[in-house]
Amino acid sequence: MQGARIISVGSAVPDLCINNKDISKIVETSDEWIVTRTGIKERRVLTGSNKSVVDLAYCAGMKALNKIHMDPLEIDLIILATSSPNDLFGSASQVQAKIGAKKAVAFDLTAACSGFVLAIVTATQFIQNGSYKNILIIGADVLSKWIDWSDRKTCILFGDGAGAAIIQACSEEDNAILGFQLNTDGKQSDELSIIYKEDISPLNTFKLFQGQFQYISMNGKEVYKFAVSKVPASITKCLNSLHLSTRDINWLLLHQANKRILKAVADRLSIDTSKIISNLSKYGNTSAASIPLALDEALQNNKITKDDIIVISGFGAGLTWGTVVIKWKC
Ligand code: UT7
Numbered sequence: 001m002q003g004a005r006i007i008s009v010g011s012a013v014p015d016l017c018i019n020n021k022d023i024s025k026i027v028e029t030s031d032e033w034i035v036t037r038t039g040i041k042e043r044r045v046l047t048g049s050n051k052s053v054v055d056l057a058y059c060a061g062m063k064a065l066n067k068i069h070m071d072p073l074e075i076d077l078i079i080l081a082t083s084s085p086n087d088l089f090g091s092a093s094q095v096q097a098k099i100g101a102k103k104a105v106a107f108d109l110t111a112a113c114s115g116f117v118l119a120i121v122t123a124t125q126f127i128q129n130g131s132y133k134n135i136l137i138i139g140a141d142v143l144s145k146w147i148d149w150s151d152r153k154t155c156i157l158f159g160d161g162a163g164a165a166i167i168q169a170c171s172e173e174d175n176a177i178l179g180f181q182l183n184t185d186g187k188q189s190d191e192l193s194i195i196y197k198e199d200i201s202p203l204n205t206f207k208l209f210q211g212q213f214q215y216i217s218m219n220g221k222e223v224y225k226f227a228v229s230k231v232p233a234s235i236t237k238c239l240n241s242l243h244l245s246t247r248d249i250n251w252l253l254l255h256q257a258n259k260r261i262l263k264a265v266a267d268r269l270s271i272d273t274s275k276i277i278s279n280l281s282k283y284g285n286t287s288a289a290s291i292p293l294a295l296d297e298a299l300q301n302n303k304i305t306k307d308d309i310i311v312i313s314g315f316g317a318g319l320t321w322g323t324v325v326i327k328w329k330c
Helices: 031-038 053-067 092-099 112-128 186-191 220-241 259-268 287-300
Strands: 003-012 016-019 042-045 077-081 105-109 134-141 161-170 177-184 196-200 209-213 251-254 309-316 320-327
Touching (some): 003 112, 003 177, 003 287, 031 259, 053 077, 053 092, 053 134, 053 161, 053 287, 077 092, 092 105, 112 134, 112 161, 112 177, 112 287, 112 309, 112 320, 161 287, 177 220, 220 259, 220 320, 251 259, 287 309
Parallel strands (some): 077 105, 077 134, 251 309
Antiparallel strands (some): 003 161, 016 042, 134 161, 177 320, 196 209
16 A cells, blocks of 8 residues: 655635625624624635636645645646536636646545545545555635625625645655545535525426526534534544544644634544634635645644644535544655
């Protein structure tokens, strides 16, 4: 078996920053309510015509490549974790073209806020079985395009962004993607979705149903309860399988949905809150981008050092949740 390790990380956010006061001008809410209930103070939103998830994903991917001076032609595979593509057939191929990674195969991975965790695990399989050497994974979402901006229950939460990581093959002894634990409960898919609503056209002799995707709908309370119960269980299972305990963890990097969720998960696992990596006050919930965005920032701030154990968990629509445990080797 080959080893796999993350050798570079990059991220990108749009320029426009919308704070809670700005949002309180369009829906009945307040900075105090949003900060107390979520921890979010501001978020970034992608503006401008013809701007899409591809632009953010491209920027994040290029930053990761440039940091280690890697030629895009060395990339074998690009996995774009997104639930807000600008083409239903997928956006990864557009990112591949823009980056100039001509030799890479590229595909989208749709798993909402768990997308980046699933991308790490998927890429690791391709590397550990010897198929590929260098894989660029990108978590990117522009949920601002799918939000009902008159719905105060959701419009306060989300922001746009992208984060990327390059995973490279290494010797088995240097393997740094230590283990994972993944789950899905499709029976709860209605709790958080962007549903496709169909209509039958009166003109359609084939009785073909056609429709459109709607706005994000979320049962916040249920998703909250799901997160604080399932995520600690997933982390415990994953650590147990690796014969590690929560005492061995240096950093807890969760999907940045709500600061109360981050704290509740840490408390349930008796992990000191100083070990929580969080930047959601500045970016809100950026879906598949939230984990790599926070990872990149923590690295830039020199928080994470060599041989640190990082527990990464994603959770969200599906409902899907999971954990990956990594050792930082750079
Ligand atoms: O990324 C995928 C994962 N997503 C998540 O993990 C999200 C999980 N859920 C949450 O983070 C929280 O449930 C929310 C932040 C979405 C909501 O917080 P909450 O403490 O569960 O609030 P709530 O929905 O129970 O609403 C409490 C009250 C309600 O008023 P009443 O019925 O008590 O009079 C709401 O109408 O707050 C009201 N409310 C608001 N008030 C001001 C709901 N949204 C707002 C708002 N501003 N934006």
